[in-house]
Every structure is written in structure tokens, then in C-alpha cells.
Amino acid sequence: MVDVNTQFGGFLTTQGAAKKTNCDALGVPWKLTHMLLGDANGADPVPAPGQTQLVHQVHRAPLNQLYASPTDPNVLIAELVLPPDVGGWWIRELALEDEAGVFSAVANCAPSYKPLLAQNSGRNQVVRMHIITSSTANIQLKIDPSVVLATREYVDTVIVEALSKLDYKHSVLAATTANITLSGIQTIDGELLPAGARVLVKDQAQAKENGIYVVPAAGVWKRAQDADTSVEVTPGLFVSVEKGTVNGDSVWQLVTDAPIVLGTTALAFEMVAGRTGVSAGAYTKVTVDKYGRVIAGTTPTTLAGHGITDTYTKDEIAAMIAQASALPVGSMIGFPVDKVAPGFLELDGSVKSAAAYPDLATFLGGAFNKGDEGAGNFRLPESRGEFLRGWDHGRGIDAGRAIGSYQADELKSHDHTVTNTGTGGNDQTLWLYGDPGALPITNPGVKTNATGGTETRPRNLAVMWCIKAWNAPINQGSIDIAALAALAAQATENNQGTAKVATQAQVNSGTDDSTFVTPKKLRFGFSISLATNGYVAFPSWLGGLVIQWGYVPGSLDDLTALISFPMAFPNQCLNVSATAEGAQSGAGTFVGVGLQKVSVSQFRMNGYGTGMATSGYHWWSLGY
Known part of the structure; x- marks a missing residue:
């Protein structure tokens, strides 16, 4: 019972207590769904167990929350949020209904006026009803959030509780690719990490050291605040990696099963999303890991490349078609x-x-x-x-024949019997033999006629x-x-x-007229140098002629030089000629140049003359 003179509160009604007892016996949950508000007609109400309704009800609405008191498990707290557009009355009495409309709990409260927005004084108002019960174990502490208003406290609580249940940690800047020393500023996966950067360490030789760390300005690395206790490092947690040559833009999952003791249990992380090293493109054969990611791709062009073994190769099929095509x-x-x-x-x-x-x-x-x-x-x-x-082939019917040989036509030897009646009345039988050696026919009463065509044949x-x-x-x-x-x-x-391509020997000989010459063989043996001192060398199949030229600077009086050809003649130098270059300087002019072939590589030149200032000599030579 509630002593209304000293406190405000509530309790289950007689109907409510009976309903809860029945639900407990049947093992089904009891669902309280609505709160009733009343003004008790301006009086101070005294709640009674036998009540079936409020003294004067002014409002009915779905509950916002229904939960057990955190300080007393035998106290049930029901909460209702009143929006600004509801009100214009006093609140002095409260009640709860279950989903069947049973008047289940009743309470009184200190008088409170709920203004109405139309009265120029609107506000959200929270009404909480505390009901004493023997146990809240079988009361369903669940409210439909689509039909109630939520307080900020309620929302904040729900958000914190939801976040605490998530296995997704804050992202890290980079993830390791090998075992590292957990101290100081380092470059991880191509990224120079600043102090304060979060890092996923996943490749330690001692796997118990794996986890999420924060880089310090100096000294030993420490685990991140959201992953530095065992309860925060849960099986299946996810973490995203922001940067890195290998692991950038990837997501990793902790695949170690519970129980996990941080610093003792070996922690293993696996990539569940991100780059796998397979270039973008279309592949006819791919390899997929257990997460459904393509980790390899190829485009084989053979059946064996596709792993198909119960068929024939292209060559085998071609051979079978060749043998099976008609005859x-x-x-x-x-x-x-x-x-x-x-x-x-x-x-x-x-x-x-x-x-x-x-x-x-x-x-x-x-x-x-x-x-x-x-x-x-x-x-x-x-x-x-x-x-x-058909070929006799040893049978003896058409002996002596070679297969594929021709045979002339022939009429098989045979006899003809002719019966003729003579003058004496007796039949005379004559034998006509096909054999030329047979006896001649002497009976003049016998006559035969020739019939048939030019050959013996069947239809x-x-x-x-x-x-x-x-x-x-x-x-x-x-x-x-x-x-x-x-x-x-x-x-x-x-x-x-x-026609086939000619060999170089055939090209050089110049006598074959049944082969073709390729550009490479046509160019073979030809060379040219278009310089001041140069040459043109024709290939041997064009006679092997070599023409060379050059320029020798020097005055008329002092020119005596041993000149080297730009290239040595392959066989012989046939001729060397030269002319002077210069201007006339006197009345009498005489210029001369002496040339002497020394070898296939050199010749000697001597210049002389009067009345002409020379600046050099142009020369040319023929050979092969």
C-alpha cells in the first residue's frame, strides 16, 4: 500500500496482480502498453487496489519506456512523453493498461499542470510512474518506438548502448606489411606516420603483439584507447585502413575466436575488402577467396588452361574430322x-x-x-x-593380274550343237566347236547366222x-x-x-630465275658514306664497283701527303685522279699533281706549280 499522506507512488491493481500471476503460471510475458492520466476532478486522489479506472481520465497514450529500476528490481518504471500540443489540464492520478485493456496499475502524483501550445505555453513534459511489484521478471520491458516520443536522455542512452555493441573500430592511417619494432616514428606501407596516427599492426612475429596502436612522438607504442582492453578487442571486429601502397583503402577483420586475453592471445587479421593485386579487366578464369574476393585472374586459350580434361584437343579433333570426313x-x-x-x-x-x-x-x-x-x-x-x-589377290580366278592393271575384253570359249534332218530320214548331229582345231562342218544342210554387238556386257x-x-x-x-x-x-x-626465297649465294650468282629476292638480300653488300671523304660500294652481284672521293687541304708548294682511302678496296684500286682548288695569282699559271697508288688502302699525292694560289685538292678513285 502507498501512504498518500507522506509520499506519492503506485502499485498493481487487483486486476493487474491477477493478470501477472496468470501470466507467470502460463509462462507468457505480460505486456503493459499504455499510460492513463487524470485530474481527479481537482481532488487529491488516493489510489486503491480495487480500482478499475481513474477518477477522471484526461489523456491516454502509448508508453515511451518501460524498464526495471536500476536501484530496485521490484520497482517498474513506466515513462510517457507529452508533446507541446497535448495538455490544458492538471495531472494528479496515473494508471497503466496492458495490451488487453486491463486496468493494471494505479498511482497518484504531485499536482502538475500540463500547458497547451494553444495557450502560448507549450513544452515537452515527461511523466514517470513507479509501480511496486513482487518481480519484473515476467513483464515485457519493450516499447514500440514508432508510436512514442523519445527523451534526449533516452536517445543518448540508446546511442551509447548501440555503439558499445559495434565491432567496427575507428579507422587507422596505415597497416603494417611486415614485422616491426613497436617504437618511434616510422614509415609503414609507404606512409610516414605522424605522432598520434593510428596503425593496424598485424604482421608481428609474436602474434600476441598484433592490434591497433597509436604512434607516439617518441618511445614505445601503446595500444589505441578503443582497443587496449580485452573486452574491447572482440572476435570479428573490423577496422578500415586509409592509406598505404599495399593496404590503402582496405578493411580488415579480426578472425581470432573468443576468449581473447589482450597481450596473451595471438591475434590474426584478414583483409575482407580492398585491393587484391588483380588488375581491372575481364577474365575468363578467376580465383576467389573465402570472402568472395577475386584474388587472381587469367584468360587461358586452351581447354587445359580452363582445367577441362574430359575432351579432345584441337589437333585431336582436327585429326578425327580428317579421318571421319566421308572416306x-x-x-x-x-x-x-x-x-x-x-x-x-x-x-x-x-x-x-x-x-x-x-x-x-x-x-x-x-x-x-x-x-x-x-x-x-x-x-x-x-x-x-x-x-x-576385284583384284584376284591369290584366289586363282583371275591369276597373274597386277592390281590397277587393265585387261582387254574376251569371249569365253564354248560349243554349239546343231540338229538337222537328212535325206534318209535320220537326224544328223553336227558339233560346231569354238576351238579352231575342231573338225570342219561338211554337212551342207547346216546354216548359222551371226548375231550381237561389238562387245560382251551385262546390263x-x-x-x-x-x-x-x-x-x-x-x-x-x-x-x-x-x-x-x-x-x-x-x-x-x-x-x-x-616460288621460294632465294639464298644469298643465289642472289650473288645472278643465274637463278625461279626464286625471289627479299629487300634484305637486295641490300646485302651495298654501303655508302655521303661525307667530304666518302664512298659508294655496290654489292658483288652488281659487279662490286667501289667509287671513293675526298679533299686534301694544302698549298701548291708544300703538298706531299700519303692519303688513306675512306674504305679499303676489297680487291683492287683501278684509278686515282685529282684536281687543284684555288685562284690565279700571276701571268703564267701552271699547276700539277702527282699521284701514286700505294695499296688498296692508300695513295701518295705531290702538288706543284706556279702562278696559282691553291687551297687544296679534290680527288676520286675507282676500284672493286
Whole structure:
């Protein structure tokens, strides 16, 4: 009971106490949801357990907070915030309703007037109701925040509690990449860290030293304030790294499980977001770590590169297609129309290029050659107008035949019996022998007539016999074999074809007319120096001519010099000539220069004369 003469307070009503007892027995939570305010008609109310309503209710609203008193677990505190636009009445009595509308608790309070904004005096007012109960254990201390107003104290408390539950620490300036000495100003991951900078230390040889530190101006590093106790270093905490060549713009997570004793437990951090060293781009094969990050990427061009082992390689497939495309090279097919299928040639006895049909040339060899096919060619067998017969091959029916050989037509030897009635009335039987050695027919009553055509043959269908010449790929389209054969022939001035690149020896000899010269071989042996003292040297296949020139300064009277050619003649110096350069200085003018070939590398020059001031001599020379 509450002694209203000495204090204000409240308690559960009889209905409320019964409701709580029933909820405790059923093991279900009891939900108090609304607060009721009244002015008791201006009187000082005395709350009673049997009350089912307030003396005079003026307001009803959802609770802002419902919590157990931090000083007494048997006291329940209910809180209601009244906004400025609610009021205009006195508050002398309070009550609580549960979610079923049961009048559950009642209390009185010191009279307080709640002004209304329309009365030019508006304010937020907090009303708290303290209810004495035997226990708050089964009362649901939960309020819907979407329907209530919050006090600043409430908001601050909630924010602090929420932040204390977060595992995300303040960011660090850099993160280590190797074991370091935990003292003094240092450069970490390419960043010179100022005093006060936060650092993630994660690579220590002693993993218990890992953690978040602050760089001091001097001396030993200390752990950061938010990570210097065991309760602050929780499993799964995150920390962002701001800068660094390797670890800049990354997020790291502590993957060590509880319990953690700071300074004793080995701490392990792993990157969960950030650069992995894989360049931006599209890859057909990637490697992903346990966090779903791409840590490697390649673009293989083979099945093996993709790790596919239950298939064939390109070469194996090509080989199988070649073997499976229709029939093998050398097979003979009879076509009932005047068309040759791709991959076939008509067996017409013609000559073909081995370069155009290498597989067929290898298969037939020279079995049907007559000797006039020419180099690099082979002849097809002739099938036009011929019947095909199986090779005897030791059976003895058509003995002595070589495979692929021709056989003339022949009529098998046979007899004819002719019965004729003679004059005596008796039948006379004559034997007509196909054998030229048989007895001649002497009975004049016998007569035979010749019948038949020019050959012995069965009924037949005319076909064009063709031979498989190459393995045409599926859906390869039309191939002009005649055009291919021409392209495979030796190229000449008049015919397009193929030719190989000449060797340097062939170029130098200048006698071969079936090869081509490349720019490199064309330039080989040619050299030039376009200087005051220079030369032009032609390649040996152009005769090897060498022309050299130069200038020798000096006066007419004192010129005697041994001159070196800009380059030594490969074989011989043929001629050296020179002319003087200068101006006439007297009536009589005579200038001369003496030249003497010394070797393929040098010549001697002597200048002399009168009446002319010379300044030098120009010379030139021929050789090879």
C-alpha cells in the first residue's frame, strides 16, 4: 500500500496482480502498453487496489519506456512523453493498461499542470510512474518506438548502448606489411606516420603483439584507447585502413575466436575488402577467396588452361574430322551425275600436281605414270568406259593380274550343237566347236547366222568414277581445285604461282630465275658514306664497283701527303685522279699533281706549280 499522506507512488491493481500471476503460471510475458492520466476532478486522489479506472481520465497514450529500476528490481518504471500540443489540464492520478485493456496499475502524483501550445505555453513534459511489484521478471520491458516520443536522455542512452555493441573500430592511417619494432616514428606501407596516427599492426612475429596502436612522438607504442582492453578487442571486429601502397583503402577483420586475453592471445587479421593485386579487366578464369574476393585472374586459350580434361584437343579433333570426313583418301566412288563432289577427282587418266594433292600423290605414287608427267606430278588411273573388277589377290580366278592393271575384253570359249534332218530320214548331229582345231562342218544342210554387238556386257548404269583426293572439311563450300593447282605451280613472268626465297649465294650468282629476292638480300653488300671523304660500294652481284672521293687541304708548294682511302678496296684500286682548288695569282699559271697508288688502302699525292694560289685538292678513285 502507498501512504498518500507522506509520499506519492503506485502499485498493481487487483486486476493487474491477477493478470501477472496468470501470466507467470502460463509462462507468457505480460505486456503493459499504455499510460492513463487524470485530474481527479481537482481532488487529491488516493489510489486503491480495487480500482478499475481513474477518477477522471484526461489523456491516454502509448508508453515511451518501460524498464526495471536500476536501484530496485521490484520497482517498474513506466515513462510517457507529452508533446507541446497535448495538455490544458492538471495531472494528479496515473494508471497503466496492458495490451488487453486491463486496468493494471494505479498511482497518484504531485499536482502538475500540463500547458497547451494553444495557450502560448507549450513544452515537452515527461511523466514517470513507479509501480511496486513482487518481480519484473515476467513483464515485457519493450516499447514500440514508432508510436512514442523519445527523451534526449533516452536517445543518448540508446546511442551509447548501440555503439558499445559495434565491432567496427575507428579507422587507422596505415597497416603494417611486415614485422616491426613497436617504437618511434616510422614509415609503414609507404606512409610516414605522424605522432598520434593510428596503425593496424598485424604482421608481428609474436602474434600476441598484433592490434591497433597509436604512434607516439617518441618511445614505445601503446595500444589505441578503443582497443587496449580485452573486452574491447572482440572476435570479428573490423577496422578500415586509409592509406598505404599495399593496404590503402582496405578493411580488415579480426578472425581470432573468443576468449581473447589482450597481450596473451595471438591475434590474426584478414583483409575482407580492398585491393587484391588483380588488375581491372575481364577474365575468363578467376580465383576467389573465402570472402568472395577475386584474388587472381587469367584468360587461358586452351581447354587445359580452363582445367577441362574430359575432351579432345584441337589437333585431336582436327585429326578425327580428317579421318571421319566421308572416306579416306584413295577411296573410289561412282557418281550417277556429271558432278564431282568436294574432295574428289574424276578418274580420267589426267596428270595432277603433287603439291596440290599431296595425300593422293603419296597414296597412288607413280602406279599409273607413263613417264611424261613431268617433275612434281602424278597420273590418275583411267576409268572412263571401264568395268571394275576385284583384284584376284591369290584366289586363282583371275591369276597373274597386277592390281590397277587393265585387261582387254574376251569371249569365253564354248560349243554349239546343231540338229538337222537328212535325206534318209535320220537326224544328223553336227558339233560346231569354238576351238579352231575342231573338225570342219561338211554337212551342207547346216546354216548359222551371226548375231550381237561389238562387245560382251551385262546390263549396266553409266557412272562417273571418282577418287577421294583430299579430306574436305564439313560445309567447306566449293573448292576450285584447278585454280589451286595453278597456284601451286612454279611462278613465271606469265603465270601466277609459287616460288621460294632465294639464298644469298643465289642472289650473288645472278643465274637463278625461279626464286625471289627479299629487300634484305637486295641490300646485302651495298654501303655508302655521303661525307667530304666518302664512298659508294655496290654489292658483288652488281659487279662490286667501289667509287671513293675526298679533299686534301694544302698549298701548291708544300703538298706531299700519303692519303688513306675512306674504305679499303676489297680487291683492287683501278684509278686515282685529282684536281687543284684555288685562284690565279700571276701571268703564267701552271699547276700539277702527282699521284701514286700505294695499296688498296692508300695513295701518295705531290702538288706543284706556279702562278696559282691553291687551297687544296679534290680527288676520286675507282676500284672493286
